[in-house]
Amino acid sequence: MSAAPTELHAIAAEELAGEPEHRRDLFGLRLDRWWEDLHAGLTAVYPADAVPALERRLVRTAARAYRERDPELRRLDVQRTLDPAWFHDEHMLGYAAYAERFAGDLAGIKGRISYLSELGVTYLHLMPLLQPRDGDSDGGYAVADYRTVRPDLGTTEDLRGLAAELRRAGISLVVDLVLNHVAAEHEWAVKARNGDQKYRDYFYVYPDRIGPDAYEQTLPEVFPDFAPGSFSFDEQLGGWVWTTFNTWQWDVNWSNPDVFAEYADIILFLANLGVEVLRLDAIAFVWKRLGTNCQNQPEVHAITQALRAVARIACPAVLFKAEAIVAPQDLVHYLGQGAHHGKVSDIAYHNSLMVQVWSMLATRDVRLAAHALRAIPPVPASATWVTYVRCHDDIGWAIDAADAAAVGLSGFDHQRFLSDWYSGVYPGSPARGLVFQENPDTGDRRISGTAASLLGLEHALDTAQRTGRTEEIDLVVGRLYVAYAIAMGWGGIPVLWMGDELGLTNDVDWAGEPGHSDDNRWAHRPRMNWSLANQRRDPATLVGRIYASVRHLAQVRASLPHLESTVAAEVLEDPLTGRSDPGVLPVLRRHPLGPLLELFNVTEQWKPFPGARLAELGLVGGVDALSGATIHPGPDGNVWLHPYGVLWITSTS
Structure with a gap:
């Protein structure tokens, strides 16, 4: 460890002039500890002559956030520094939900903390709750203001209060931070459209189609059904702006140091509200390189390393979670490989495990899963996985062609089989999934549906009603049990998607809500059925059986240091x-x-x-x-x- 430059310590001393000596000393020690990671990350991305000014700006921002941090959060920083492996613990159990669909608003979440504690939850991921654009917002991922909570959910102070209540109950709050894009209504985009060159440089803007056409030779389409292409023309902007996901989601230009500084400040703002884990959404897309698919570029990991270093200096209790739903060979890099070993995200989604669970249950065969999972390189001991059966998103079949070939399968044909099986069109399949974003050019079809629906619960209930036979229901309960047993037994942080503990099925009215009709992922985002939840302690009910099995897995997991x-x-x-x-x-x-x-x-x-x-x-x-x-x-x-x-x-x- 080498000491940070004297000028950076001088900036910190200026910002912390009113702080007690021990507080100033602690910040200085952290600055020295994380300086090398910060400097190496920045110099791998930005021109050498831009780095010193950016470092000065970041240290000032970090010192200010450190000074303003709540005493309770300062104590948490010390606890987590003394126990840096706290999130590896076998007691960790996550729960993910949309706040409004789980409990109405942030105040409602407070009223349901006892429910979460009963399950054994120690980690709560509330889906996007920062202010999105009006109308369709990609489920909240088109953020118009990173510093304001959605008015229907509450206020920023409500979020601070909820974080504190959760923390006192032993539950860490997880919040999304969208890194790749902002809403077209975000202040930066508005200023860019109004002619402010500083903010125009926050985005990728092209005067004609020459640049976009060159990039699109190798860019895949994320939403080919309702958002084809990766660039959109904006009349007021007078140019083509990069829009990977939707016309109203503008990709930000991370090659601009000002963009890095803006996001570092946002991270520290959210940390000081009490957010303990930041889910770095769409992180794989943040760096653009001509001739590539503009995903998983090396600069992504350098940027993450530098952002993490800033957070460690100011608020070391905060963790980064990479939302990188990518091919298996790319996945481990988000937890740190090579020069970035143990220096990037602390947590990443084990997308490969999730996909292989669904593959095993469809084929009744573990050979592909075993081969694929054995091929994934080990991750740094300082990092871990989020393991899961379902999440808010569709399931894309990230089956590596080489893994499939090794067990005598065609990767493309197996992906097609899985889409057929889970959409219920394959003969004998009981699944009730929905095809999401079919691409006729590539044959890609992703799948929406709750875990229970994909495992055939509606089919089993229909069969029982028609014949009086309940064996199919027993099989669905068994499939759900083994799926969550794999997720909870793998290690890492297993995360329950809201309602899986009760066996909630697809929302049949998903298309009826404003802005949802073109996005069938809302089928697996039903509102919490609290009347069903009230049956959870009755072992004579189906809900009671499912809830008891999931809770039992969680309780046994928490008793095993092996996990x-x-x-x-x-x-x-x-x-x-x-x-x-x-x-x-x-x-x-x-x-x-x-x-x-x-x-x-x-x-x-x-x-x-x-x-x-x-x-x-x-x-x-x-x-x-x-x-x-x-x-x-x-x-x-x-x-x-x-x-x-x-x-x-x-x-x-």
Whole structure:
């Protein structure tokens, strides 16, 4: 660690002149600790002659935020500095929801903290709640003001108060920060349209189609149905502006140092409201390079490193979570590889695990998943995954062609199968998903739907009503159980999507709300059904069965130190070797307390796992943490798992 330049310490001293000596000293120590990361990140992106002025500006901003930070948050900074692996803990359990659809507004969220605590939630992601543009706003991701809360949800002070209440209940607040674009109504865009050159330079603006046409040779379309192309002409601006997602979402120009400084200030503002985790939305898109798809460029990671360094200097309790839904080979870079090892986002979505869970459940076969998951490089011990079954977004089938080929599949054909299966058009599929953004040129089809609907709950209920047979319902409950058992057993921070704990199905009226009719993702964003939630403690109800199974998984997870995420999950073996049944996913965690072997049966059949493998691991006579049963191979030498059965086996020694 080398000390930051004297001039930066002088700027900090000027900003902190009224602070006690120990506070000034602490800021200086943090500045020295994170200076190298900040400097290296900035110099990898910006011209050398622009960096010193930007660093001075950032240190002044960080010192001001440090000075203004609430005493309770200052104490949290110290706690998190003393325990930097706090978010790796086995007690971590996330919950994600739209505030208005879960509880009406921020005040309503306060009234539901007890519900979250009952589930064991320690991490609450409230979907976009900052002021969006009027009308269609891409679910709130077209932000018009980063410093104002949506009026229908409350005020900025309400958000500060909610964050404090959650913190006292042991729940960290997670909020979205959209990095790639702003709404066309944002102050920066308005000033750009009004002729202010400073703010025009905040965006990519072209006087004709020469530049846009060159870029679009290699740019994919994110929303080909309702927002084709990546550039839009603005009459008042007098040019073509880059709009990756929608005409009213303007991509910001991160090659401009002023843009970096603006976002650093916004991060510190949100941190001082009590936000503990910032979900960096659309982070993969922030750097543009001609001749590429303008995703996952190296500068993305340098920018993240520098932003994280600024946050560490001012408010080290804050974590970054990368929303990078990208191919498996690109995914690990968001947690830090090479020069950025352990210096970028603290958390990233394990999109590959999510996709492979759905693939396993459709095929009743773990071979592709095992191969693909074994191929993902290890992540830094300081970072971890968010594991999940569903989220607010559609599911895109990020199946690597090489992984598919390795197990004898065509990647394209398998993606097509998954879209057919989960949209319910494949013969025998019980799923009730909706096709989202079909691209006839590429054959790409993504899928919308709640977890319960994709797993066939409506079909099962219809069958039970028609025939009186409930076996299909039992299978859906089993599929949901094994899916969440994988998410909770992998390590990291497992996150429940609102309503999955109750088995909520698709909102049949999703298209009826203003601005929703062109976006069927609203089908899997139903409003919370609190009358159903009130049945959650009744084991005689379907809701009670599902809720009890999810809560049980969370409680057992919290009791197992083996599941803290500094210990990596590894697929025990590739079932291609024939050493285990292709219907069972074996996951091993080698903890200092002893091994934890997790077995997941992804089929509706009884499936074996070789007792010899159990013996090799010293787990014969071990205990299944989920049931309390002692595990011994049967007369045939195998351990048998019931349909959609799960075993979490630990040693008793």
